[in-house]
Amino acid sequence: MSDRSIPSHPGPAMLAPAASPAPQPADGFEDVPRRVVSKHSFGDMLFQRSVLAAGTVTVLIMLAVGVFLSLRASTALSKTGLSFFTTQAWSPETQTFGVAAVLFGTVSIALIALGVSVPLSLGTALLLSEVLQGRLRNLLISLVDLMAAVPSIVFGLWGVYFLQGSIIPVSKWISIWFGWIPIFAVTDASGQPQLQPSAFTSSAFIAGIVVGLMVVPTQTSIMREAFTRAPVGEREGAYALGATRWGMIRAVVLPFGKGGIIGGTMLGLGRALGETIAVYMIISPIFTINWQVLKTGTNSVSALIALRYGEASEFGLSALMAAGLVLFLLTLVINFTASSIVARSRSGVESDV
Amino acid sequence: MSDLMTEVVSTPATAPRTFLGAGLDGEDEAQREVRGFTARQRFDLVGAGAAGAALAALLFGWFAPLSGAIGWVVVAFLAFLGLYVLLISLDSGLEEVKDRLSAALFSTAGVILFGVLVFVVVYTIARGVEALSHPNFFVQTMQFAGPLDALDIGGVAHAIVGTLIQISIALLITIPLGIATAVFLNEVGGRFARFVRTVSDAMTALPSVVAGLFVYAAVIQGITHERSGIAASLAITVMMLPIVIRSSDVVLRLVPGNLREASYALGSSKWRTVWHVVLPTSRSGLVTAVILGTARGIGETSPVLLTSGVSAAMNTNPFKGPMISLPLQVFDFVRSPEPTMVARGFGTATVLLLLVLFLFATARALGGRAPGELSPRQASRARATSARDLLRIASKKLPDPVLEN
Numbered sequence: 001m002s003d004r005s006i007p008s009h010p011g012p013a014m015l016a017p018a019a020s021p022a023p024q025p026a027d028g029f030e031d032v033p034r035r036v037v038s039k040h041s042f043g044d045m046l047f048q049r050s051v052l053a054a055g056t057v058t059v060l061i062m063l064a065v066g067v068f069l070s071l072r073a074s075t076a077l078s079k080t081g082l083s084f085f086t087t088q089a090w091s092p093e094t095q096t097f098g099v100a101a102v103l104f105g106t107v108s109i110a111l112i113a114l115g116v117s118v119p120l121s122l123g124t125a126l127l128l129s130e131v132l133q134g135r136l137r138n139l140l141i142s143l144v145d146l147m148a149a150v151p152s153i154v155f156g157l158w159g160v161y162f163l164q165g166s167i168i169p170v171s172k173w174i175s176i177w178f179g180w181i182p183i184f185a186v187t188d189a190s191g192q193p194q195l196q197p198s199a200f201t202s203s204a205f206i207a208g209i210v211v212g213l214m215v216v217p218t219q220t221s222i223m224r225e226a227f228t229r230a231p232v233g234e235r236e237g238a239y240a241l242g243a244t245r246w247g248m249i250r251a252v253v254l255p256f257g258k259g260g261i262i263g264g265t266m267l268g269l270g271r272a273l274g275e276t277i278a279v280y281m282i283i284s285p286i287f288t289i290n291w292q293v294l295k296t297g298t299n300s301v302s303a304l305i306a307l308r309y310g311e312a313s314e315f316g317l318s319a320l321m322a323a324g325l326v327l328f329l330l331t332l333v334i335n336f337t338a339s340s341i342v343a344r345s346r347s348g349v350e351s352d353v
Numbered sequence: 354m355s356d357l358m359t360e361v362v363s364t365p366a367t368a369p370r371t372f373l374g375a376g377l378d379g380e381d382e383a384q385r386e387v388r389g390f391t392a393r394q395r396f397d398l399v400g401a402g403a404a405g406a407a408l409a410a411l412l413f414g415w416f417a418p419l420s421g422a423i424g425w426v427v428v429a430f431l432a433f434l435g436l437y438v439l440l441i442s443l444d445s446g447l448e449e450v451k452d453r454l455s456a457a458l459f460s461t462a463g464v465i466l467f468g469v470l471v472f473v474v475v476y477t478i479a480r481g482v483e484a485l486s487h488p489n490f491f492v493q494t495m496q497f498a499g500p501l502d503a504l505d506i507g508g509v510a511h512a513i514v515g516t517l518i519q520i521s522i523a524l525l526i527t528i529p530l531g532i533a534t535a536v537f538l539n540e541v542g543g544r545f546a547r548f549v550r551t552v553s554d555a556m557t558a559l560p561s562v563v564a565g566l567f568v569y570a571a572v573i574q575g576i577t578h579e580r581s582g583i584a585a586s587l588a589i590t591v592m593m594l595p596i597v598i599r600s601s602d603v604v605l606r607l608v609p610g611n612l613r614e615a616s617y618a619l620g621s622s623k624w625r626t627v628w629h630v631v632l633p634t635s636r637s638g639l640v641t642a643v644i645l646g647t648a649r650g651i652g653e654t655s656p657v658l659l660t661s662g663v664s665a666a667m668n669t670n671p672f673k674g675p676m677i678s679l680p681l682q683v684f685d686f687v688r689s690p691e692p693t694m695v696a697r698g699f700g701t702a703t704v705l706l707l708l709v710l711f712l713f714a715t716a717r718a719l720g721g722r723a724p725g726e727l728s729p730r731q732a733s734r735a736r737a738t739s740a741r742d743l744l745r746i747a748s749k750k751l752p753d754p755v756l757e758n
Contacts, residue, residue: 040623047624051541054533055549058594062556065567065591072570123462131456140467142717147470149645149713151652153680154702157687158473161480161695169421213469220466244452274560276655277684302562302655309569309659317570324563331558339554 073322076315084322090287090304092316099323104289105204105299106327109279110272112208112293117216117272118265124216125223130249141224148217156278159210164201164282167209171200171294186295194295202284204298210282211275215268222267222342226260227253263342270331270338276302301327394453397440405433430461477702484700491704495665500691509701511667512682515582516708518671519661519678520651522586527593527650528643535601540627550602556595564591565659573660580662582671585678588656597646604638605631637719644716648709654680679705 040048077084079095087098128141171186172195178184179193186194230253238248254261279300285307286297301323312320409429437457441450483504484490490508498507534553538546568588573580608631616626632639662675663685670676677685679701686698727735 043625044623047627048541051533051537052545054530055537055546058530058534058598059549059552061591061594062552064571065556065559065564068567068571069563120462120466123459124466127459127463131459140463143467143470146710146713149648149652149709150470150474151654151680151702151705151709153652153654153683154477154706155473157683157699157702158476160687162476166423170423173424213473216466217470244448246452246455247448249455270558274558274562276560276562277658277680281684281687302560305562305566306655306658309566317566317574321566321570324560324566327560328558328563331560332555335558336555 069321069325069328072318073325076319076322079315088288090308090319092313092319097319099301099326101287101289102299102301102304102323103326105283106273106301108204108293109208109211109298109300110269112205113212113215113272114265114269116209116212117219117268120212121216121219121223121264121268122261124220125227126249126253128220128224129227130245130253141221144217144220144224148221150214152214152275152278153281155210155214156281159206159278159282163210164206167206168197168200171203171205172197175200175294183291183293186292199296200294202282202296202298204283204290204293207279207282207298207300208293210278211272214275214278215271218271219264219268222264223257223260226257226264226342229260230256259341259344263338266334266338266341270334273327273331273334274302275300276306279303280306397437397453398457401433401437401440404436405429405431408432408436474706477699477706480696480699481701481703483696485703490697490700494667496667498665500689500694502693504693504696507697509679509682509697509704511664512677512679512701513704514667514669515661515676516651516678516680516705518669518676519582519586519589519657520647522583522671523589523593523650524643524647526586526590527597527646531594531597531643531646532601532639534598535605536627536631538598538602539605540623540631553595553598557599559592559595560655561592561653562655562659564588565656567591568656569659579673580660580675581673582661582668582676585657585661585676586671588660589650589653592653592656593646593650596649597642600642600645601639604635604642607638608634640719641716644712644719648712648716651678651712652680652705652709654684657681658684679708 076092076097080087080098084098085103086100087096088101090097090102124144128137128144132140174184175186175193176195179186186199188194188199234252234256235248238252243251280303283298283300283303284296285299285303287299290297305320305324308316309320406429409425409432412428413425434454434457438450438454441453487504487508489505491513492510493506493508494511495507495509496511534549538550565588568584568591572584572587577584612630612634613626616630621629657678658681661678661681663681664675664677668674668676683698683701683705686694686701689695
């Protein structure tokens, strides 16, 4: 800090008044805190005005996005009403369209993604915060952060050209042995079990795995951060009482990191819901609700937008905006819940020199 | 009062020591090691691993009609876990078994995670080398290269230029606006600032494809009537701005309050405090925030998919005509079934990946330091400045003759 020049002219005092340290009630006058009224200098006025302007512009841009989306979406929503949420087909030209199928696909892909990502990120976060030490630990922590920045199209390429081919035996094995659970069955229209490989490609399962791997780094770093914040005193207390490392983790780290686990999971869910390009590359889009997650064909809101925006008429575009708005509101609710949970679990945000 | 003081001072010398360890037998108590391995634990691991692999090989090769690499790994892993538990339970109790089993499971999660993530990157680079080994890939465009042409014709120079132009325009808007907004949130505050923070937090939830759809409907259909680089830049801006604001906000919040107070106490005004204390203190963090936002903005495909348009020729004018960028070029290449186009797609993805890795490494090198922590060069510069200041002050205080001595 010492390389900064000292301000050449003293500005007005800005400090809040400190409580008077030595009250002297001798002459009977009561002590009242001195009111500090600061007059802004011209430079300060300019500064305050300009950052206020920046904040206002930011808010205006963002509100413009929200308001524009809602206005355009309302055209389509007023036509369909509540059936927008129950119709599966998507054909705005004939006025029958709804998000039931795409929303179901979005949520099913996101849930599969969580099924992949949560065990992996929880285990890795505990590994990084409790088991490893030294250089390897620092290296892996940077690697996790780095992986969060890998573009989604790279994951999409990997999913299409590598995973698609090698996961089919696994899908098939699950559908043979666990086919009695309805969601793992793969049947044709007449209810006959399907076994040929082409019945297992482009499924919600494959898309879910890829999206799950995409969100793992984000979840891992949030969870790890929450775990490392577990207080040292409690950790040492657990060890002093004779706990093993797992005992300490169960009694101290997991309870303290609970907020981080839930918050990280939900932030990952928010990203999984909005993911477009990897899903779009993998799935083969259909407009019916497909409960069989291993079977070919699913859909998602963002893939629908990427698929249909080009050919859409004015009204079709407004229908797409309605779908986008529903997705936005869904991620919004999830993100706000997540960040309030993470914030509540945090203590000692203030730092000091 | 003084009696009490002497008593307090004298007590420790005569009181019996109550803490354990050093003193009586001269032996220091060793700290309990909770992270390392003993040799015996290592043997358990290696032994169980070898036995698990052998058992799986036996099952797959001779006894059972099982096949497939994935199945082998799963069976070997389950056998390893079972044998590992057995080995530990030979000489320790239940708690110890649980402890070591949990560590083994955490390590498994880590190995799977890092294995897969590194594999995704290596796979892309390995398949991209085919296209990247032709130097024309970096300097030519796809204008005269058809889908059936070999890899020694055509390249992605136009996409690289497009990405750089689009991200530059986006940064030109995002950096001043984002950081000024973050300063507003932290240094001015008030009810409106809280509202701004809520709104920008909400916008981080905006799916990137919806940002693209907004620009498509509002800017392209409403104003320009054609896809262009500027539309893509705006879509990236809408997506990046909340990310940059949020991370800058976090960084600025970490600036210690007493640095600000010290500045105010020296009589400086608010904007001088921000300019000379708050921003320099958090400079490395702010740079990191911007670079990570940039990496997200460069890599995201869906906003540019709707807004930039596809072109095969070089276009350096962001206001006119379609301008393709790297992620969209990848997407466009792999839509073709031709093997050379797919190879080009992987090559482009590798270029994009390396660009993002480079940005990330830069962010790591610049950031990663706590606010106020200086790099060696900054520290030596700061020392030089304060030495100069000292000299200046000394020269003012002391009369000339003393200095001449």
